[in-house]
Amino acid sequence: xxxxxxxxMAAVNYPTGMNLGGxxxxxxxxxxxxxxxVVTLSATDLGQGLRTVIGQIAAETLGVAYDQxxxxxxxxxxxxxxxxxxxxxATHRVGNAVIAAAVEARKALLDVAAEEFExxxxxxxxxxxxxxxxxxxxxxxxxxxxxxxxxxFKYGRTIAxxxxxxxxxxxxxxxxxxxxxxxxxxxxxxxxxxxVDTETGEVTVLSIRSAYEVGRQVNxxxxxxxxxxxAWMGMSHALYETTAPYYPAPDHSPRDFSEYLMPxxxxxxxxxxxxxxxxxxxxxxxxxGIGEMTANSPIPAIVNAIYHATGVRIDSLPxxxxxxxxxxxxxxx
Amino acid sequence: MASTIVTxxxxxxxVEVLVRPMTTLQSxxxxxxxxxxxxxxxxxxxxxxxxxxxxxxxxxSCLLPIEDVAGRRVTTLESLTxxxxxxxxxxxxxxxYAFQCGYCTPGMVMLSKALLDHxxxxxxxxxxxxxxxxxxxxxGYRPIVDAIRHASGAMSGHDTExxx
Amino acid sequence: xxxxxxxxxxxxxxxxxxxxxxxxxxxAADRAFPGMLHLKMVRSPLHHARVRGIDLSEAExxxxxxxxLTAADVPHNRYTILSLIGVEPEEEFVLAEDRVRFKxxxxxxxxxxxxxxxxxxxxKVRLDLDELPAVFDVEEALKPGAPIVTHWGNNTFMYEGHPxxxxxxxxxxxxxxxxxxxxxxxxxxxxxxHAPLETTGCIAVPEGGxxxxxxxxxxxxxxxxxxxxxxxxPGNRLHFIGGTVGGGFGGKVDVxxxxxxxxxxxxxxRPVRFVYSRSEEMQVSSTRSAWRIYLKDGVxxxxxxxxxxxxxxxxxxxxxxxxxxxxxxxxxxAAGPYAIPNVSIDAYCVYTNRQPTSAMRGFGVTMASFxxxxxxxxxxxxxGLDPWSIRFLNAYRNGDMKPHRKLADDATLIETxxxxxxxxGHELTAEQQAMTSAPRAGGDPGGR
Numbered sequence: 006x007x008x009x010x011x012x013x014m015a016a017v018n019y020p021t022g023m024n025l026g027g028x029x030x031x032x033x034x035x036x037x038x039x040x041x042x043v044v045t046l047s048a049t050d051l052g053q054g055l056r057t058v059i060g061q062i063a064a065e066t067l068g069v070a071y072d073q074x075x076x077x078x079x080x081x082x083x084x085x086x087x088x089x090x091x092x093x094x095a096t097h098r099v100g101n102a103v104i105a106a107a108v109e110a111r112k113a114l115l116d117v118a119a120e121e122f123e124x125x126x127x128x129x130x131x132x133x134x135x136x137x138x139x140x141x142x143x144x145x146x147x148x149x150x151x152x153x154x155x156x157x158f159k160y161g162r163t164i165a166x167x168x169x170x171x172x173x174x175x176x177x178x179x180x181x182x183x184x185x186x187x188x189x190x191x192x193x194x195x196x197x198x199x200x201v202d203t204e205t206g207e208v209t210v211l212s213i214r215s216a217y218e219v220g221r222q223v224n225x226x227x228x229x230x231x232x233x234x235x236a237w238m239g240m241s242h243a244l245y246e247t248t249a250p251y252y253p254a255p256d257h258s259p260r261d262f263s264e265y266l267m268p269x270x271x272x273x274x275x276x277x278x279x280x281x282x283x284x285x286x287x288x289x290x291x292x293x294g295i296g297e298m299t300a301n302s303p304i305p306a307i308v309n310a311i312y313h314a315t316g317v318r319i320d321s322l323p324x325x326x327x328x329x330x331x332x333x334x335x336x337x338x
Numbered sequence: 339m340a341s342t343i344v345t346x347x348x349x350x351x352x353v354e355v356l357v358r359p360m361t362t363l364q365s366x367x368x369x370x371x372x373x374x375x376x377x378x379x380x381x382x383x384x385x386x387x388x389x390x391x392x393x394x395x396x397x398x399s400c401l402l403p404i405e406d407v408a409g410r411r412v413t414t415l416e417s418l419t420x421x422x423x424x425x426x427x428x429x430x431x432x433x434x435y436a437f438q439c440g441y442c443t444p445g446m447v448m449l450s451k452a453l454l455d456h457x458x459x460x461x462x463x464x465x466x467x468x469x470x471x472x473x474x475x476x477x478g479y480r481p482i483v484d485a486i487r488h489a490s491g492a493m494s495g496h497d498t499e500x501x502x
Numbered sequence: 503x504x505x506x507x508x509x510x511x512x513x514x515x516x517x518x519x520x521x522x523x524x525x526x527x528x529x530a531a532d533r534a535f536p537g538m539l540h541l542k543m544v545r546s547p548l549h550h551a552r553v554r555g556i557d558l559s560e561a562e563x564x565x566x567x568x569x570x571l572t573a574a575d576v577p578h579n580r581y582t583i584l585s586l587i588g589v590e591p592e593e594e595f596v597l598a599e600d601r602v603r604f605k606x607x608x609x610x611x612x613x614x615x616x617x618x619x620x621x622x623x624x625x626k627v628r629l630d631l632d633e634l635p636a637v638f639d640v641e642e643a644l645k646p647g648a649p650i651v652t653h654w655g656n657n658t659f660m661y662e663g664h665p666x667x668x669x670x671x672x673x674x675x676x677x678x679x680x681x682x683x684x685x686x687x688x689x690x691x692x693x694x695x696h697a698p699l700e701t702t703g704c705i706a707v708p709e710g711g712x713x714x715x716x717x718x719x720x721x722x723x724x725x726x727x728x729x730x731x732x733x734x735x736p737g738n739r740l741h742f743i744g745g746t747v748g749g750g751f752g753g754k755v756d757v758x759x760x761x762x763x764x765x766x767x768x769x770x771x772r773p774v775r776f777v778y779s780r781s782e783e784m785q786v787s788s789t790r791s792a793w794r795i796y797l798k799d800g801v802x803x804x805x806x807x808x809x810x811x812x813x814x815x816x817x818x819x820x821x822x823x824x825x826x827x828x829x830x831x832x833x834x835x836a837a838g839p840y841a842i843p844n845v846s847i848d849a850y851c852v853y854t855n856r857q858p859t860s861a862m863r864g865f866g867v868t869m870a871s872f873x874x875x876x877x878x879x880x881x882x883x884x885x886g887l888d889p890w891s892i893r894f895l896n897a898y899r900n901g902d903m904k905p906h907r908k909l910a911d912d913a914t915l916i917e918t919x920x921x922x923x924x925x926x927g928h929e930l931t932a933e934q935q936a937m938t939s940a941p942r943a944g945g946d947p948g949g950r
Contacts, residue, residue, distance in 0.1 A: 013879070013889070014889050014890065014893075014922070015871065015875035015878075016839065016875070016878075016893050016897075016915055016918065016919050016922075017838075017839065017867075017871045017875065018835075018838075018839040018913075018915060019835075019864070019867060020831070020834070020835065020867070024827060024830055024831040024834065024866075025830065027587060047722050047723065048745075049719070049720050049721065049722060049744055049745050049747060049750075050518070050745060050746065050747070051438075051439060051720060051747045051749070051750040051751075052437070052438035052439025052440060052476055052747065052748075052749060052750075053438060054438070054516050054518075056516075056517045056518060057514065057515075057516045057517045057518070060514075060517055061509045061510055061512070061514060062509075062510060064508075064509040065507055065508060065509045065510045070509075071509045071512075071514050076517065078745045079722050079743070079744045079745030080741075080742075080743050080745070081722055081723065081726055081740070081741055081742045081743070082741050084722075086723055087721075087722070087723065088721065088723065088724075089719075089720055089721020089722070089723065089724050089755060090720045090721065090747075090750070091720055091721065091750075091752060091755050091861055091865075092861075092865065133508045177661075177662075177667070177830060179661060179662035179663065179664055179668065180668065180670065181668070181669070181670045181671070181907065182667065182668050182669030182670060182833055182834075182847065182905070182906050182907075183906055183907040184830075184834060184906045184907075184908070185906075185908050186830070186831065186834035186835075186906060186908070187834070187908075189912045190839075190910075190912055190913070192839070192913075192914045192915050192917075192918040193918060194915075194918045194919045194921070194922035195922070196922060196925075196926045196928070214922070214925055214926050215922065215925075216918050216919070216921035216922035216925055217918070218914040218917060218918045218921075221510070221511070222511060223510050223511065224511075224512070224513055224514060225511070225512075225513050226435050226513035227435070227513070227516070229435075230435050230438060230476075230477065230481065233477065233478045233480050233481065234438060234476050234477045234478040235478075235863075236478060237477075237478025237479065237480075238475075238478070238863070242694060242868070246694045246695070246697075247692035247693060247694060248692070248693045248694065248695045248784065248785075248789050248857075249692045249693050249792070249856075250692070252690075252692035252693070252792055253638045253639040253640075253642075253792070253817075254638065255549065255605070255638055255855075255856060258784070258785055259695075259784050259785075260780075260781040260784055260785060261380055261382045261384050261780050261781060261784060262380060262382070262384030262385055262473060262697075262780070263382070263384050264784075265695060265697060265784060267473070267697070269466065269469070269470055269473075269479070270465065270466040270469045270470070270479040270482070270483055271463070271466035271467070271470065273466075273478070273479055273480055273483070276478070276480060277925065278925075279921050279922075279924075279925050281914065281917060281918060281921055283912075283914050283917065285912055286911070286912065290507065290510045293912075296863075297863045297864045297865070297867075298864060298867075300863055300864055300868060301864050301867065301868050301871040301872075302871065302875070304868070304871070304872045305871060305872045305874075305875030305876050306875070308872070308876055309875070309876060309879045309889065312879065318876070318880070320687060320688060320689050320690065320876065321689070321690035321691065321692075322690070322691040322692060322869075322872065323692065368532075369534065372534070374525070374528070374529075374532035375524070375525020375526070376525070377525075377529075377699070377700070377748075378531065379699045379700065379701070379780070380780035381779070381780065382780055384780070385699055385780075387699055414525075415524065415525040416525065419524045419525075424520070424523060424524070428523040428524065429523075431519075431522075431523045432515060432516075432519040432520065432523055435516065437519075437522050437523075438749075439698070439699070439700070439747060439748045439749045439750075440518065440521070440522030440527055440746075440748070441529065441698070441699040441700040441748030441749060442699050443522045443523055443525075444525040447523060473699060474699070475696075475697055475698055475699055475749045475751070476749060
């Protein structure tokens with residue numbers, strides 16, 4: 006009996022956006038009298054940080070500081086339509102909608118500034134720190150807040166924009182399967198290292214190291230969070246989780262967390278990653294979706310590592326100690 | 339069964355509640371006192387999202403009959419949070435992005451606070467042991483372990499930089 | 503967008519951070535309303551049964567009982583979530599009618615003054631059920647004589663007249679005939695629960711002729727529009743508020759608590775809370791489907807995959823919810839990120855008497871990736887290549903036609919594998935280091 010180590014890899018792609026399209030997201034942006042901007046959505050933040058990254062995208066497009074943007078979601082009386090948060094679609098779809106809305110709102114803001122400065126709108130620029138100015142004439146500068154206030158009280162105008170993004174619906178040819186099932190594809194390659202105890206069949210995952218290509222990272226810490234959390238979930242799917250421990254028999258299904266197995270903080274592998282940015286043609290600032298795919302490549306990487314360590318190829322998930330011990334038994338002469 | 343009056347200390351002040359027998363502390367906090375920072379993830383002691391401190395010890399409030407806290411000192415996340423700013427454990431969770439959906443966070447913060455009160459410089463093994471009853475489905479735990487180490491440094495007056 | 507970016511690309515603090523660490527973030531079920539009632543569900547104890555009768559007499563005598571709702575109370579009781587995007591037929595029942603198709607299926611909703619009273623009344627509802635034979639395996643469900651789960655006579659979702667989603671490119675059988683190796687594998691996965699820390703739930707509140715619904719749905723308009731259909735009320739009488747979700751992972755795309763809670767609020771004129779218990783979340787809420795995936799690959803002696811045949815079965819459980827969509831997504835991705843000129847994919851959405859399945863993180867693709875990437879190692883071993891080399895050799899490039907006939911225009915598998923090799927210190931050959939995802943000379947399919 007021994008502890009055997011092995012390494013396995015897997016390489017995957019993953020589609021961004023709702024399969025086949027036809028899934029609109031909309032956004033409204035308006036300025037308040039104090040010069041902050043409100044982004045109104047009905048999209049949902051699942052914890053991945055949608056509110057935060059949408060605020061960043063809006064600030065970038067508007068040319069104002071991040072803390073000048075408030076993201077207000079999700080209320081169907083106020084927020085325009087959104088298909089929902091799933092299919093790694095939210096940052097891509099909502100981000101594009103917010104860019105469109107922010108471009109329109111920014112133009113309304115520049116129009117007021119141009120009128121006030123008696124300049125052409127092409128000459129007006131935002132410095133990204135809360136000021137509007139006539140290009141090359143720093144003396145003719147005014148805080149966004151002042152222009153926003155002026156728009157409402159002096160000119161009687163709204164500073165607002167509407168945005169929508171929808172990938173047109175693609176039909177599937179029922180005979181050939183010809184279709185357009187994604188907006189873009191993100192990629193990952195994961196290498197896992199495991200140690201298998203041949204006495205107990207238990208697997209210790211020593212490390213999960215990955216490269217991800219995600220188009221562009223709006224918020225690298227949040228991307229890192231998806232990768233770390235996804236690596237854990239992938240490991241959990243590979244080795245622990247199921248609601249049918251004797252599948253396909255439905256018996257002994259877990260009722261609570263004491264019966265539903267997942268790895269805890271004492272089972273954590275070393276998790277490392279590198280993130281490549283190769284902007285997509287159609288995502289906001291080149292974004293691709295990262296939310297879902299991070300649990301995918303760790304699973305086969307771990308299963309391949311177990312084979313490398315033991316010579317036992319397991320083709321059914323989860324890879325329980327029982328399956329490994331039966332596999333080891335079958336290999337004995 | 340007749341209701342009874344139970345008195346305990348909550349966040350430094352005495353509270354009195356009228357409860358039916360076997361009502362849990364979790365139910366009293368959430369449903370009678372409106373203290374909804376204490377979460378409700380399973381009511382089976384299986385997830386830790388309802389963790390509060392009773393006389394400084396972390397406990398699953400969903401399993402604790404209110405009669406058992408009579409005369410004792412209960413600390414919830416509401417009472418941990420300072421009037422201004424954040425407790426160092428809370429700040430460390432912010433700095434380390436130690437949550438995604440946030441549902442486990444109140445219990446994690448309370449547990450971490452109790453751990454650091456007992457062991458100001460826990461190693462990863464001690465942190466892992468302490469966290470064993472509190473589940474997180476989003477982060478993979480690593481950012482939470484990092485946050486606790488970060489908070490440990492901050493509370494002992496050194497290493498206040500995020501671990502990340 | 504060539505100007506340097508100011509805010510995009512920076513790790514700014516999460517806007518919800520302080521709310522989360524102080525517990526001030528309000529989740530759907532953190533709210534309370536005066537006069538709020540509690541809804542609990544009477545569920546089938548059997549996997550498959552005919553419903554002969556429901557006796558509410560004892561339940562109605564429980565102190566605090568307010569009312570019961572059965573199928574007859576639901577205006578449009580048979581629905582399908584994806585009817586919003588044209589998916590047919592309507593197949594799931596808000597409350598069971600004459601048959602229950604999985605253990606845990608909702609039959610009667612009990613509304614009471616307290617949770618305890620609702621639970622006590624649930625326990626006192628008497629069901630008269632005739633147990634029927636049940637099926638739990640995807641391939642057993644397709645055999646002649648298998649118990650039929652659906653109301654239309656077979657156990658598959660029908661895709662435009664086909665029992666599976668098909669993808670066809672090239673001539674797979676001809677390529678198998680000229681291949682040097684045939685590599686086959688069968689891959690299985692068991693169902694997996696989303697297990698969000700916050701269970702599925704909502705509170706429906708009557709407000710001046712309208713209904714405000716506080717919910718943890720992942721998709722507010724999916725929930726609102728389906729509630730509108732099920733209750734046959736105009737959408738403008740519904741106001742859904744959400745946006746804070748204590749873990750979703752796909753499980754909260756189902757529309758499962760809002761319609762019945764809103765109906766209960768309509769019938770009682772009072773706020774109604776319906777929040778799943780942990781055991782309901784585990785045993786009743788959707789799971790990730792179990793999958794069985796057969797792969798057959800034709801490979802040349804030097805390791806090129808020239809044909810791939812995929813036959814996949816997803817166990818949808820008793821109702822399909824979002825799973826038909828998953829099979830289409832699966833079919834679009836089931837050949838993997840590789841350039842394979844001959845591909846045949848049959849992807850079946852199969853009904854069984856298991857708890858329904860639905861969207862989960864990586865929907866339709868996670869188990870495809872598992873099967874494909876274990877299979878790639880099998881192929882590597884067969885032809886005597888290492889795992890890296892087999893993947894570099896077959897990696898797709900921009901301009902390659904994918905099996906669904908869209909040309910790849912954003913392939914970066916090669917660059918991603920190069921980065922991973924550098925990260926882990928795996929030494930690539932000079933040729934592998936020099937590769938890129940740029941279009942092949944001569945375009946597709948000349949370079950293969």
